[in-house]
Each structure stands twice: as C-alpha cells, then as structure tokens.
Amino acid sequence: MSADLSPIDTAKFVAAKRASAFIESGMKVGLGTGSTAAWLVQCLGERVRNEGLSIKGVPTSSRTAELARNVGIDVISLDEARWLDITIDGADEFDGELNLIKGGGGALLQEKIVATASDRMVVIADPSKHVQTLGAFPLPVEVIPFGWQTTKALLEETITALDVLGDQITLRMNGDRAYVTDEGNHILDLHLKHIGNARQLALVLNQIPGVVENGLFIDICDIVVVGHGDGRVEIQDINEGTTEEDRIEFAETINLFSDLGE
Structure with missing residues (x-):
C-alpha cells in the first residue's frame, strides 16, 4: 500500500x-x-x-x-x-x-x-x-434511447406524486454526447435529495415505458x-x-x- x-x-x-x-x-x-x-x-x-x-x-x-x-x-x-x-x-x-x-x-x-x-x-x-435516508446521491435510471425525452417527461410527472424532495432529472453525459451503457442505453439521473419510500419508488419507476431498470437495490x-x-x-x-x-x-x-x- x-x-x-x-x-x-x-x-x-x-x-x-x-x-x-x-x-x-x-x-x-x-x-x-x-x-x-x-x-x-x-x-x-x-x-x-x-x-x-x-x-x-x-x-x-x-x-x-x-x-x-x-x-x-x-x-x-x-x-x-x-x-x-x-x-x-x-x-x-x-x-x-x-x-x-x-x-x-x-x-x-x-x-x-x-x-x-x-x-x-x-x-x-x-x-x-452510509446514509439515514437514500436520495442525496442522484438515482440512476437506465432508459432506452428511443423516445428518451418522452420517458424523461413521464418520470418528471410521476415523481411529483411520490415522497421525494427534488424533481430535477438530467441526462448523463460522456463529454458532449449522451452516456451509453454496455447495453446501448442511456441513463437519466434523478436528483431527488430524499427518498421517503424507496420500495414504492423502485416499483413505480419500472412501470414507466422506456425504463429498463432503476438503481434502487431493495x-x-x-x-x-x-x-x-x-x-x-x-x-x-x-x-x-x-x-x-x-x-x-x-x-x-x-x-x-x-x-x-x-
């Protein structure tokens, strides 16, 4: 060392x-x-x-x-x-x-x-x-490239009804281009600040068309x-x-x- x-x-x-x-x-x-x-x-x-x-x-x-x-x-x-x-x-x-x-x-x-x-x-x-409540770190959500802006709008609409404090969503970038995962998808980072019910949020996010998976491991x-x-x-x-x-x-x-x- x-x-x-x-x-x-x-x-x-x-x-x-x-x-x-x-x-x-x-x-x-x-x-x-x-x-x-x-x-x-x-x-x-x-x-x-x-x-x-x-x-x-x-x-x-x-x-x-x-x-x-x-x-x-x-x-x-x-x-x-x-x-x-x-x-x-x-x-x-x-x-x-x-x-x-x-x-x-x-x-x-x-x-x-x-x-x-x-x-x-x-x-x-x-x-x-180690945190008392999840959410200070932006929550990554993997989405398919097709219609990702529509998926982003659906996410923005959905999280307003959930127990979170922030509503900003950003497309993850790699330089001047959208970040691409090993599966060829994009990542939207949800700046929620506080997640009051992580289990509920994980289930709801994966119901949105275009969402592949979210970063909550419950x-x-x-x-x-x-x-x-x-x-x-x-x-x-x-x-x-x-x-x-x-x-x-x-x-x-x-x-x-x-x-x-x-």
Whole structure:
C-alpha cells in the first residue's frame, strides 16, 4: 500500500481486502463495477497469484471484465455460470436496512441482474456511503434511447406524486454526447435529495415505458463491509442481525495497483 494513499482509498482497500476473505476456491463470483469494486478484483487477483485461489468471475461491465482478466481471474458469462455463490460490489449509498443506490458507474442493469442471481450479495464501501435516508446521491435510471425525452417527461410527472424532495432529472453525459451503457442505453439521473419510500419508488419507476431498470437495490444486499482510513473494518450482516469489527494490517510499501498502472 502506497504511503501516499488517501484515507478514502485506504478505506476502500481494507473493505475490499476483508470482503475478499468471503471467497473460497471453486466459487462462482459476481464482480462489481466502480472504484471500490476494482480494489476487490485486484485483491482477488493477488489471491489467485499467491494462494492458487481458483474461481470463476462474472463481471458486471466490460471495464471489470478487462481488469479481472488482467489480474488472472477466469472470466465467464452469467449464462455460463447460471447461478453464483456470491456477488461483491460497491454502492453509492446504503441505509440501515442495507437498501442501496447503485449505478454511479453506469452499470446498474448488469449489477442488479448479477446480484439477484447470487446466493449472497456483499457490498464494500467507505463510511461516506452510509446514509439515514437514500436520495442525496442522484438515482440512476437506465432508459432506452428511443423516445428518451418522452420517458424523461413521464418520470418528471410521476415523481411529483411520490415522497421525494427534488424533481430535477438530467441526462448523463460522456463529454458532449449522451452516456451509453454496455447495453446501448442511456441513463437519466434523478436528483431527488430524499427518498421517503424507496420500495414504492423502485416499483413505480419500472412501470414507466422506456425504463429498463432503476438503481434502487431493495432487499438484495445481505452484508455490508465498511472500511475506515485507519484500517478498521465493520461488517454488518442484515440476515444475522450482527455487526462485528475487524482490522486489516498491510505493508506501507505495497501498492496493489502498481502493475496495472492505476
């Protein structure tokens, strides 16, 4: 670990390192997308190289697939795997019931499909992702390109009747062009500020024509592993109703991403 690593990156690393301990040889593992999930993929690659860990990884984006192959993880498709032992991914927000907002990295559709095709979903995060009520982070909604402005208007009309505080909706951009997901869709970000009833909102959004999926993950996450900048880790298991603490020790001179130029 580089001595120059920021406290937030240290928190992401120790969460990923602790979560990697859930993985055993022979498992089929869903691999998330985003900066925190990238640490997890690298930690698993280290175990593949140093311990002979043998797993099948199902990535949730083309970016994760490339990273996983680079670190030596055997990558397969979800169709090949059919069902997974576990998925480990990051989150943009999580609340006390382990409901999530995901999709900041643009891969919410594949992430939700992979997570729901798993025996367990583990989220790795830093403390800033823990909120009392979801909604401060803009809620991503994946929509098909055809008629996306009509879909946006329908979303604007719908959310006015729901328990939210904000009503701004923006098309996610990639430079001067609309962002395009791995499935060729666009993302509308809903700036709701506060989501009073996440379960209701998730159901309502998916009824709107043109909406493919939304970034609310309700009753999907089983465990959250929260890393801290000092190496402490908290593990909350919603099914067992337990919270435990651990600490990850690491050498200051090791940089897990040095060989990948990240």
